[in-house]
Amino acid sequence: MKKNEYLYLDHAASTPMRDVAFEAYKKTEAEAFANSSGGHALSRKAKNILEDSRDNIAGHFGAAPKEITFTSGGTEADNWIIKMPFINNKNKSAELVTSEIEHEAVLASAEWVESLGYKVNLVPCDNRGVIETKDVLEAVNSNTEIVSIMLANNETGIIQPVKEIAQGLKALNSKLIFHSDVVQAVATTKLDFHNLGIQSAAISGHKIGGPKGIGIMYLSSEVKLPSFLHGGKQELERRAGTVNVSGVASLSAALDEQQQNIISQNEKIRNERQEFENILKNSQDIIVLGDDVDRLEHISNIQFKGFNSETLMVSLDLQGLGVSRGSACASGAQKPSHVLQSMKISSDVINSHLRFSFGWNSKKGDGIHAAEIVIASIEGMK
Amino acid sequence: MRVLVAMSGGVDSSVVAGLLKSQGHEVIGVTMKLWEGPNGEMPETGCCTASDSEDARKVAAKLDIPYYVLDYTESFSEKVVDNFIDMYARGLTPNPCVECNRSVKFDHFLKQAKKLNCDKVATGHYAKVVEKDKTFELHKADYLDKDQSYVLHMLTSSTLEHVMFPLGTISKPEVRQIAADLGLKTAFKKDSQDICFVGKKNYRNFVDKRIDISTSGEIVNSDGSSMGQHSGVHEFTVGQRKGIPGGQGAPKYVTKIDVRNKKVFVGDKKDLLTASFYLEDVSFVNDIVNDNLTIQTRYNSEDLPCTIEMLSEHSLEVTLLEPTYGVAPGQFGVLYTGTKLIGGGRITSKLNEALTV
Numbered sequence: 001m002k003k004n005e006y007l008y009l010d011h012a013a014s015t016p017m018r019d020v021a022f023e024a025y026k027k028t029e030a031e032a033f034a035n036s037s038g039g040h041a042l043s044r045k046a047k048n049i050l051e052d053s054r055d056n057i058a059g060h061f062g063a064a065p066k067e068i069t070f071t072s073g074g075t076e077a078d079n080w081i082i083k084m085p086f087i088n089n090k091n092k093s094a095e096l097v098t099s100e101i102e103h104e105a106v107l108a109s110a111e112w113v114e115s116l117g118y119k120v121n122l123v124p125c126d127n128r129g130v131i132e133t134k135d136v137l138e139a140v141n142s143n144t145e146i147v148s149i150m151l152a153n154n155e156t157g158i159i160q161p162v163k164e165i166a167q168g169l170k171a172l173n174s175k176l177i178f179h180s181d182v183v184q185a186v187a188t189t190k191l192d193f194h195n196l197g198i199q200s201a202a203i204s205g206h207k208i209g210g211p212k213g214i215g216i217m218y219l220s221s222e223v224k225l226p227s228f229l230h231g232g233k234q235e236l237e238r239r240a241g242t243v244n245v246s247g248v249a250s251l252s253a254a255l256d257e258q259q260q261n262i263i264s265q266n267e268k269i270r271n272e273r274q275e276f277e278n279i280l281k282n283s284q285d286i287i288v289l290g291d292d293v294d295r296l297e298h299i300s301n302i303q304f305k306g307f308n309s310e311t312l313m314v315s316l317d318l319q320g321l322g323v324s325r326g327s328a329c330a331s332g333a334q335k336p337s338h339v340l341q342s343m344k345i346s347s348d349v350i351n352s353h354l355r356f357s358f359g360w361n362s363k364k365g366d367g368i369h370a371a372e373i374v375i376a377s378i379e380g381m382k
Numbered sequence: 383m384r385v386l387v388a389m390s391g392g393v394d395s396s397v398v399a400g401l402l403k404s405q406g407h408e409v410i411g412v413t414m415k416l417w418e419g420p421n422g423e424m425p426e427t428g429c430c431t432a433s434d435s436e437d438a439r440k441v442a443a444k445l446d447i448p449y450y451v452l453d454y455t456e457s458f459s460e461k462v463v464d465n466f467i468d469m470y471a472r473g474l475t476p477n478p479c480v481e482c483n484r485s486v487k488f489d490h491f492l493k494q495a496k497k498l499n500c501d502k503v504a505t506g507h508y509a510k511v512v513e514k515d516k517t518f519e520l521h522k523a524d525y526l527d528k529d530q531s532y533v534l535h536m537l538t539s540s541t542l543e544h545v546m547f548p549l550g551t552i553s554k555p556e557v558r559q560i561a562a563d564l565g566l567k568t569a570f571k572k573d574s575q576d577i578c579f580v581g582k583k584n585y586r587n588f589v590d591k592r593i594d595i596s597t598s599g600e601i602v603n604s605d606g607s608s609m610g611q612h613s614g615v616h617e618f619t620v621g622q623r624k625g626i627p628g629g630q631g632a633p634k635y636v637t638k639i640d641v642r643n644k645k646v647f648v649g650d651k652k653d654l655l656t657a658s659f660y661l662e663d664v665s666f667v668n669d670i671v672n673d674n675l676t677i678q679t680r681y682n683s684e685d686l687p688c689t690i691e692m693l694s695e696h697s698l699e700v701t702l703l704e705p706t707y708g709v710a711p712g713q714f715g716v717l718y719t720g721t722k723l724i725g726g727g728r729i730t731s732k733l734n735e736a737l738t739v
Binding site for chain 1: 410448450452453494497498499
């Protein structure tokens, strides 16, 4: 890497678009810009691209095409599945079960459900950052409409026992919906929704080298869910609004490249992260979260005891390394992370964590380079 | 030099960033988030609003400098707001800007600058740092109308070494002109006057909501007779007319507040004449000077000739050559010789000796 090139290690927040995704986007806008719901030749062209992409995307996730609906992103899918079961629900005792470490899209939707008067059960994670299956199952009762547990946490990368929870829920023979926010997991994991045993999932295009503003809502054909957006009869009458066909085609192309190369991609990411973590562990007083549990290949959440993460992040930025303090926050509020709080990380170090996340375009040497910058910053702050 | 500039989103600090950048310094802009709403959002009124930080961001983008919003809410709340409420509850008149400079801007912010390997911090205050033989003096701004050295009196030479006030030699109209020349959108933005965390709201309501115990009590006339009840000592400050029952002929003023007994004493204007008072928590920029001393007893007020006598390391007695009205306990007394700031401390009135902290 050239000395003055900016090193981006915030792929968990967003990834650069892959060339194939760019090309697919431009080609679709140029050649199939028409409204995919129209009745003429150009609309048919757009519709064909849309449905071919849907088939292709469904195939990557072991889903049927009709189980895939395109949304504006992961947040919309999470909102949809969390909120809609409680709209006009005749059972005023209906309940929602989710975890304390979910993404804000889920947690804020859950708060909204709670504001309608429904009970929301928030399951904590353990000190390792893992949600225990038994805790989820214990929170479920005959009134539970929906359970939402993320497949991997976006701040720590720690993988949750979603398949085990799905099996447990199935054994309870409940009719509830099991939703999983897989937005972060999909960056470095091959997923089969049927095999996972979930009825619903949220995916975001820009976490895998696709464009922003496009996402996927997987909804098992067993589940009926009222529409969230009303208007035209697009997307099998499930979601109104002219379909972002270029975004869909672009996401489909990004997904192809990602899934075909996932083994080599993950190996590269793993090596860089390993090198990064090893250098820091051997020279600094740090703790890597999730070191002893299953963790996504690309995320390192590191505790720098005695250092304020806000100041450290600024220092890294000034030296050309972009990372984040967990989840993006525009206002600069230094609120302690809800994920770290659930992990019972003590208050004197809770604002000493930074998230480093590698991605599909990380290059050999990024890990060493990042570690050098971090060490220089820490030494400068001492 | 690498300089960390505190950018409020106003025209002054915008110009500071622009001037330093044009002088070839490596400039980093920071908006200090001092105060927040219940959900961590930036306030909508007062200073440090979301729209102010948005202005600062736009200026930083225009100047092509790195820019951050950093969180100082904890220091600010602990050191400035709590103190503000506490002072009112004790019948004193606080100056939150001084506390903010002391504890936040020239303490926490300066420490952060050092961690970020910055050589200096710069703010949009109108004041001058003058270096003489490796010591650093604080002087009034050339443009006296805007001089803000009063609120910076607690800075010592060793702090001033790391501080720049680039507006010390520039007038406000010139500042606006520079901003306009640089194409900064804050060029004609109105100056903010409010106490930043209280905004346009009545500060008494703000204090009311945050004081647990009732401080209501008696209003006592100069002859010792009762003039009725008041609803809280924090609603009064020495020299105030508002809130005192009328019908007494000559206007009455608050002359003394006895917090312990929750009594507000009133008298005639002449009772407010003060010839001598104390300063406590005194600090000096450099050495103590006792020649040609003057004192300001409020922000940017008249310089009153005086002499001082040290009572202890951090307290002294001020004697004015001519008595004056309106010396309010809790405000700061700031000593100058000519334009050079010597030091300052918190005013304690002899009348209010019982209240000495």
